Amino acid sequence: MFEALKAKAEAVASRRIEDLFDDNRAEAFSVSVGDMLFDYSKTNIDAETLDMLIGQLEAAKVAERREAMFTGEAINVTEGRAVLHTALRNLDGGAVEVDGQDVMPEVLETLQRMEDFSEAVRTGSFAGQGGKITDVVNIGIGGSDLGPAMGALALRPYHDGPRCHFVSNVDPADIQDVLQACDPATTLVIVASKTFTTAETMANARTAKAWMGETVSDPAAQFAALSSAVDKTSDFGIDPSRVFGFADWVGGRYSMWGPIGLSLMIAIGGDAFRAFLRGGQAMDRHFRQAEWHENMPALLALVGLWHNQVLGHATRAVLPYDNRLARLPAYLQQLEMESNGKRVSMDGKPLPYDSGPVVWGEPGTNGQHAFYQLIHQGTRVIPCEFLVAAQGHEEGLEHQHRMLVANCLAQSEALMKGRDMDVARGLMEKKGLTGDELERQASHRVFEGNRPSTTLAYPKLTPEVFGMIVALYEHRVFVEGAILGINSYDQWGVELGKELATALQPMVDGEQSAAGKDGSTAQLVDFLRKQGV
Numbered sequence: 001m002f003e004a005l006k007a008k009a010e011a012v013a014s015r016r017i018e019d020l021f022d023d024n025r026a027e028a029f030s031v032s033v034g035d036m037l038f039d040y041s042k043t044n045i046d047a048e049t050l051d052m053l054i055g056q057l058e059a060a061k062v063a064e065r066r067e068a069m070f071t072g073e074a075i076n077v078t079e080g081r082a083v084l085h086t087a088l089r090n091l092d093g094g095a096v097e098v099d100g101q102d103v104m105p106e107v108l109e110t111l112q113r114m115e116d117f118s119e120a121v122r123t124g125s126f127a128g129q130g131g132k133i134t135d136v137v138n139i140g141i142g143g144s145d146l147g148p149a150m151g152a153l154a155l156r157p158y159h160d161g162p163r164c165h166f167v168s169n170v171d172p173a174d175i176q177d178v179l180q181a182c183d184p185a186t187t188l189v190i191v192a193s194k195t196f197t198t199a200e201t202m203a204n205a206r207t208a209k210a211w212m213g214e215t216v217s218d219p220a221a222q223f224a225a226l227s228s229a230v231d232k233t234s235d236f237g238i239d240p241s242r243v244f245g246f247a248d249w250v251g252g253r254y255s256m257w258g259p260i261g262l263s264l265m266i267a268i269g270g271d272a273f274r275a276f277l278r279g280g281q282a283m284d285r286h287f288r289q290a291e292w293h294e295n296m297p298a299l300l301a302l303v304g305l306w307h308n309q310v311l312g313h314a315t316r317a318v319l320p321y322d323n324r325l326a327r328l329p330a331y332l333q334q335l336e337m338e339s340n341g342k343r344v345s346m347d348g349k350p351l352p353y354d355s356g357p358v359v360w361g362e363p364g365t366n367g368q369h370a371f372y373q374l375i376h377q378g379t380r381v382i383p384c385e386f387l388v389a390a391q392g393h394e395e396g397l398e399h400q401h402r403m404l405v406a407n408c409l410a411q412s413e414a415l416m417k418g419r420d421m422d423v424a425r426g427l428m429e430k431k432g433l434t435g436d437e438l439e440r441q442a443s444h445r446v447f448e449g450n451r452p453s454t455t456l457a458y459p460k461l462t463p464e465v466f467g468m469i470v471a472l473y474e475h476r477v478f479v480e481g482a483i484l485g486i487n488s489y490d491q492w493g494v495e496l497g498k499e500l501a502t503a504l505q506p507m508v509d510g511e512q513s514a515a516g517k518d519g520s521t522a523q524l525v526d527f528l529r530k531q532g533v
């Protein structure tokens, strides 16, 4: 399906990205939404390639699929569900129907309940048995953790509520380290789980309840629950007034806009949370209305397809020059890899091209002093996606922020331009080297360059901008998945490990022999048993 694009890629493989620049390129290969700018001019995409990529959107009928998503059709075909996280931020956008019923009244009512509860916690009218809530512990994993945890860090300058902690791992080290810093009498525990059956979350929730029960007479009174399986929350003893439900058309990794965002709302308050939703909604409107050539999520997706499926670059690095977006790469790992890491297309046939790429990254400038070496001089090309704000939040430290910005821009420039052998030789000559030694030393200092990157630039990481960024990536995943013809909204690939973990448990517990397992697994069980597991 990408044959014509692959032929085009081959035809232009040897040209230099920097040579594509004329007076117009930067502007022509950039797109804005509000004050946000996405610049993809430092890629080897030209006008013809862009038209061919846009042709893929048309061939895959992405516009129709987009409408099907926004209007509540059951596009998650393997689970028979609509995909409507956009309804959670549809603050003033009118009715959204699922099976002929407008879901907005319930969405807005739940949002109001969240705001009332969050305000009660923040002001102290809802208190712990030892006084005003000082600490909130969100227990959840995957989509019930990564979004609010990323958001609480991203929006720390807006954090004026109680301290927020996130426990996800079943490794007891995680919950132990969090709880030992909290006072049970003034802690609110939020159990966040769409299904309310996830083994890790349930184990941590029970541990937290026991911990609280040691000092507090009614531990369940300091618990809240966020779930689609509201019936299961009462078995855990959580009063319905502190249960915030959501529909099954909100995918776990798309759920931070609704009840799963409660810990973030308690941290930053209802108004800032609404601003975050407004940012998401602004991106939704843009995605739904803008022409493909001006459509930021579509273009971000097309750049991704060009690099991954067409050019074969198997990974992409997400590099926020914005330290508070430190959890964005981890968040995107779930969003992108759980959504588009599929082996078959919608009709169950093996994919004839690669599925979504490996996503990874770290904030700049830290990464520069670690793995950028490989990005600049390694043998594989890693397309890089930079993010940078014009302003930070730290008054009096603007000079440091400007250093951050200069570093970000320097990296994409260095990746594109590189440094050739002549320049490297000149550098070595200045050091007084000659002959073979000069040649040898110079070759280590060559950067091939011609490495692609994009930059997303925005004024400041406000709640609204943060909402725009998250929604931008969500829609990118949708577009990439639609072109690949896969279901981005299921996650069957996580099931097998869960089943095997359940089967292995009695062997690890020593209640059952591991003899029937493969040799390696049996050996590891035996080794760990002997070492006292």
Ligand SMILES: O=P(O)(O)OC[C@H]1O[C@H](O)[C@H](O)[C@@H](O)[C@@H]1O
Pocket: 141, 142, 143, 144, 192, 193, 194, 195, 196, 197, 198, 201, 252, 253, 338, 491, 494
């Ligand atoms: O929210 P929960 O139902 O507890 O699910 C938590 C996570 O675990 C699952 O295994 C899925 O792979 C994720 O998509 C989900 O976000």
